[in-house]
Each structure stands twice: as structure tokens, then as C-alpha cells.
Amino acid sequence: MRISQLDSHRVALWGWGREGRAAYHAIRQRLPALPLTLFCNAEEAAETVALQDALLKAETRVDGTTLSAFDVVVKSPGISPYRHEALEAAAKGTRFIGGTALWFGEHGDAAGYAPGTFCVTGTKGKSTTTSLLAHLLRAGGFRTALAGNIGLPLLEVLEPQPAPDYWAIELSSYQTRDVAISGVHPDVAVVLNVFPEHLDWHGGEARYIEDKLALVTGARPRVAALNAADPHLARLVLPDSEVRWFNREDGWHLRGDDLYRAERFVLDTTTVPLPGRHNRSNLCAVLTAIEAVGIEAAPLAMSAQSFRPLPNRLQTVGERDGIVYVNDSISTTPHASLAALDCFRSHRVAILLGGHDRGLDWEDFAARMREQPPAVIVTMGANGARIHALLEPLVQVGGFQLAAANGLVEAMAQARRLLEGRGVILLSPGAPSFGQYKDYVARGRHFAEIAGFDPDTISSIPGLGIA
Structure with a gap:
């Protein structure tokens, strides 16, 4: 419309x-x-x-x-x-x-497509992936807009002059169906992964998955770039779109930490400033999407080394008195918290868990704590008691310390005490911030402030807008 x-x-x-x-x-x-x-x-x-x-x-x-x-x-x-x-x-x-539908309605061509649009969604990693996509396109000399759910509503950049060559658009599960009902097809749609999230908004897991995948099943992009390693995506059949797979050996994929294009070695990703292998694997999604519009992607891969990580996403805030503070406030699912722990497996970690209770299942998280727990777990927030009750029987089995707190201030004090002056305090709550904070950004800022750092220095998203 x-x-x-x-x-x-x-x-x-x-x-x-x-x-x-x-x-x-x-x-x-x-x-x-x-x-x-x-x-x-x-x-x-x-x-x-x-x-x-x-x-x-x-x-x-x-x-x-x-x-x-x-x-x-x-x-x-x-x-x-x-x-x-x-x-x-x-x-x-x-x-x-929604506003997303109105924006796409204004950008359709005669064939019903929005030229130069890259739409990125996924339960985790979508902000980093969208930002990295804009970074690499700009490194290639293309004027690129970075907008959408990442912090700049599309309708705020309705008619920029001059118009960008490409649009890197992050879409949440709240917005993907908007594209499908707009009547305009994206040029390239990227779906990273699908885990249960936002079940209160969607009314259940099945509808969440349906709404999330509407970006490719309903919006019918010219090209759908899909993660072959995700079971929900691997079984998709999209007759109206060209499908390009990443994380598969005939395309862009990782072998250990090495980036490959089919059989061709391209880059050692340990030199890329993306925390966690799961984030570095999203580089495969970005390069697949870039190839989908006819740009040679391999020469741009090296530019990932100059990427600046986003705030609130496994962001090292700083070190004080032997403790390193890591802000992963954007973590709103148990799977995201597990991915964060994987990044610090070789460290002595105290993880802060809990927030708004959306009824998500924490059984998979608890199962991992039997064999690969951090040193300390501190629960907090509305679902903190439920998480604590699930983990309490595992303390002896897993060999970790478990504490409960009323809020973030107390949780950080507990974590400092139990770490005894050595290790990492990781805010990766696996739950939204609703109720206690306006949003995950406010929660991350409070975390930095409690740790003794300037919250303003950690909050800005690099590259937002058009450049």
C-alpha cells in the first residue's frame, strides 16, 4: 500500500x-x-x-x-x-x-520489486549481520543505507537525496509479515536462524515461525539467502524465489575458523572483530547476499577486519579490579545466552540471567549446565525465580555457584563476590528488559554505569543511516 x-x-x-x-x-x-x-x-x-x-x-x-x-x-x-x-x-x-509496509509500498518498481533492498532477519545475529552487510557494501564503494529495526525507522528515510545504491534493512519478527502484505517484493532476503522468541507477541511458537518466515514465504523475494545449518530453513521450498544457501560446502561456509567459498580458502576469521563463531559464520550470509546482486564478494571479505562491533552484543565494556565486563543485553532467548557462554568457554565467567518472563523453555539451557556450566550463575528479573528453580538441582552435578538477586545492581554485586576478583561478568540475560527497563539499550547502559564506565561511550551504533 x-x-x-x-x-x-x-x-x-x-x-x-x-x-x-x-x-x-x-x-x-x-x-x-x-x-x-x-x-x-x-x-x-x-x-x-x-x-x-x-x-x-x-x-x-x-x-x-x-x-x-x-x-x-x-x-x-x-x-x-x-x-x-x-x-x-x-x-x-x-x-x-505497519510503517515497513508503507515504506515498501513506496519503493516498488514496475515489476513489483524494491530494487537494491537487502532484508535481514533471524532470531539472533540480525543486527550484526545487517550492519556488517552495510559495512562491506560501503567498502566496495556503494552508497548504502543501514536502517530498519536496528535503530532507524524506514519511514524516517523515505526519500533520501541522493538515493542510496543499496538498502541494508534489519527486520524483526514484528515486521517481516509487513513486507509480505506490502505487495512489494524485496530484492534479497536473508534469514539467519529460527529459535522460539517473542511468543507473547505472536501467541505461540508456530505462529512466531510462520511470521518470521513470511519474509521469504509471503514476501517472495527475488533471491532468498538461507542458512543451510538451520533445520527450519533447510526444509523450506520457495518456488517463487531463487534460493542461495550459506553454511553449506558448495557456497560460503566456515571450516573451523577459516572462511571458504566452496573449495576456495578466503580468510582466517579469527582476525575479524566479531565475537563468537556464530557471529563470524554470519559473514557467510553477508557474502552470499552480496553475490546475489552480482557483486564479486571475495575481495570485500577482507574489509570485515575493519568492522566495528555493535553495542550490547557481546560488547566488552572494560576491565576493572581484575573483572572484565561484557554487555550482551540484546540477548533475549536462552539460546542467545548459550551462544554467549560459548564465546567465553576458556574464561572464568559469572553470567547474569533473567528479565521479563515470556514463558520460554529453559530446559535446553539447563541441560547444558550439567556439563559446560560457567563458574557462577546469578538469576534476576521476573523469570529469575523460575530459572533458579530449574538450575538449583544441577548445582552439585555441574559444579557451579548459583545465586539470586532482585535486580541488576544486586546481581552484579553477587557476581563480583563469587568471582573473587578474577573473571568475566557477562550480562546475557536470555530475556527481554520489559518491566525494569525501557529497552535492552537502557539495560546495557545501566550495566556499564554500575560497572563504573560511561554508558554514552558504549551506546552508539556505527554506520546507522546513509553513507
């Missing part, structure tokens, strides 16, 4: 975060006379007064009846379309879309 198609319809916005504000400004720029209703909280409603927009009405009551009064509701990504009030309104004919 193009923004112009909203004209003459009853249109509402739902959510007034950065994505919601970006949608408002994009719509108002194109349709200055279109009446709009904003569903938001009372504080946000008061903020809208400063806009001095007589055609914008703020509404704080949200239910199936108020939503169904509109033909189209442009909702923010964090608002689930599976909420009962959204389902009730949808049953009455209200159409729910």
Missing part, C-alpha cells in the same frame, strides 16, 4: 514511539489534509498538542469498537495484531499495517 492510497480512508495511528512518530510525519508530509486519530496513552496525547495539528485527534481508549471505526490502522511494531481488540476490529474489516 502506498501512502497516497490512504487518502479518503478513515486512518488511525496506534503507538507513539519512534516508529509511530515516523509514520505520522511520513503520512502528514504526503497527505496534509487527511484527518488522523492517534491511539496512545495520556502522556503521549499531551505531547501531540505541540504539533499544532488540528486534523490529529489523540484517543486514549483502545478497544475493538474504537479500532473498528477505521478502515486502516497504522500500528507500531511492538503492538501485536493478535491482541483481542485488534482481532475484533480486523473481523469487522479494519486493516492493520
Whole structure:
């Protein structure tokens, strides 16, 4: 759907975060006379007064009846379309879309594709992969936009001048179906992996996987770059897209730490500043995607050595009094916490676990703690007690120390005490930050601050925007 198609319809916005504000400004720029209703909280409603927009009405009551009064509701990504009030309104004919759908609607060519678009998704690694993709394209001399879920809403860069050669777009599972309903196909779609996550938003594991894979099953990209090592992806059949596999021996893959293109050795990835082998394997995804648009990828692989890692992703904040502090605040699943531990297997580690409880299964994590535990585990947050109860019977078997804390300050104090002045304190909570923090960035900043470091120095995402 193009923004112009909203004209003459009853249109509402739902959510007034950065994505919601970006949608408002994009719509108002194109349709200055279109009446709009904003569903938001009372504080946000008061903020809208400063806009001095007589055609914008703020509404704080949200239910199936108020939503169904509109033909189209442009909702923010964090608002689930599976909420009962959204389902009730949808049953009455209200159409729910997001800013991602509007952006793609504006960028389709005559054949229905968005030229030069790389869409990247996956349960873990998508931000680093998208950023690395932009980095390598820029190293090749291409003007490239880095945007999307990584921190710059697409509608904030609706019509940049001059236009970039390529778009490196990160998409969360909240946004992938938006591309599918936009009516415009991505040029290249990259899917890294699929693990259960955001089950509260999606309403279950099956729907999460379905929504995540909609980027390739529903959006029908020209090329789908898929991870052959992921069981969910390996069995996909995509008749409407060319499929290119990575992490397979006939394409880009790792042999140990060495990067290969089929039988050709290209690079020792231990020289690449990507923490963890799982992150370095995503270099294979990036190079596969670059080849998909006809660029020779091998010469660009060396430029990965100058990549600057992203904040909150296995980020070494610093060392103080014998303790190294590592910020992996973006970790929101048990699988992500396990991957983080793998990066520090040779170190004495205290891991901080827990946060918002989405009901994810921690059994696989617990099973690993029988044989490969860190020195210390400290649980915290809303699901901390549940994780603690699961791990407590394994303390004697695994030989690790287990402690509980009410919050991050206490958790770090416990970790310092139990490490006895030597080791790594790893914030890799395996759970979202909701309830205690605005987002994972705020949690990572608090971690740095408690450790005695300047949070401003660790927060910026390098390369965001167009360059």
C-alpha cells in the first residue's frame, strides 16, 4: 500500500514511539489534509498538542469498537495484531499495517520489486549481520543505507537525496509479515536462524515461525539467502524465489575458523572483530547476499577486519579490579545466552540471567549446565525465580555457584563476590528488559554505569543511516 492510497480512508495511528512518530510525519508530509486519530496513552496525547495539528485527534481508549471505526490502522511494531481488540476490529474489516509496509509500498518498481533492498532477519545475529552487510557494501564503494529495526525507522528515510545504491534493512519478527502484505517484493532476503522468541507477541511458537518466515514465504523475494545449518530453513521450498544457501560446502561456509567459498580458502576469521563463531559464520550470509546482486564478494571479505562491533552484543565494556565486563543485553532467548557462554568457554565467567518472563523453555539451557556450566550463575528479573528453580538441582552435578538477586545492581554485586576478583561478568540475560527497563539499550547502559564506565561511550551504533 502506498501512502497516497490512504487518502479518503478513515486512518488511525496506534503507538507513539519512534516508529509511530515516523509514520505520522511520513503520512502528514504526503497527505496534509487527511484527518488522523492517534491511539496512545495520556502522556503521549499531551505531547501531540505541540504539533499544532488540528486534523490529529489523540484517543486514549483502545478497544475493538474504537479500532473498528477505521478502515486502516497504522500500528507500531511492538503492538501485536493478535491482541483481542485488534482481532475484533480486523473481523469487522479494519486493516492493520505497519510503517515497513508503507515504506515498501513506496519503493516498488514496475515489476513489483524494491530494487537494491537487502532484508535481514533471524532470531539472533540480525543486527550484526545487517550492519556488517552495510559495512562491506560501503567498502566496495556503494552508497548504502543501514536502517530498519536496528535503530532507524524506514519511514524516517523515505526519500533520501541522493538515493542510496543499496538498502541494508534489519527486520524483526514484528515486521517481516509487513513486507509480505506490502505487495512489494524485496530484492534479497536473508534469514539467519529460527529459535522460539517473542511468543507473547505472536501467541505461540508456530505462529512466531510462520511470521518470521513470511519474509521469504509471503514476501517472495527475488533471491532468498538461507542458512543451510538451520533445520527450519533447510526444509523450506520457495518456488517463487531463487534460493542461495550459506553454511553449506558448495557456497560460503566456515571450516573451523577459516572462511571458504566452496573449495576456495578466503580468510582466517579469527582476525575479524566479531565475537563468537556464530557471529563470524554470519559473514557467510553477508557474502552470499552480496553475490546475489552480482557483486564479486571475495575481495570485500577482507574489509570485515575493519568492522566495528555493535553495542550490547557481546560488547566488552572494560576491565576493572581484575573483572572484565561484557554487555550482551540484546540477548533475549536462552539460546542467545548459550551462544554467549560459548564465546567465553576458556574464561572464568559469572553470567547474569533473567528479565521479563515470556514463558520460554529453559530446559535446553539447563541441560547444558550439567556439563559446560560457567563458574557462577546469578538469576534476576521476573523469570529469575523460575530459572533458579530449574538450575538449583544441577548445582552439585555441574559444579557451579548459583545465586539470586532482585535486580541488576544486586546481581552484579553477587557476581563480583563469587568471582573473587578474577573473571568475566557477562550480562546475557536470555530475556527481554520489559518491566525494569525501557529497552535492552537502557539495560546495557545501566550495566556499564554500575560497572563504573560511561554508558554514552558504549551506546552508539556505527554506520546507522546513509553513507
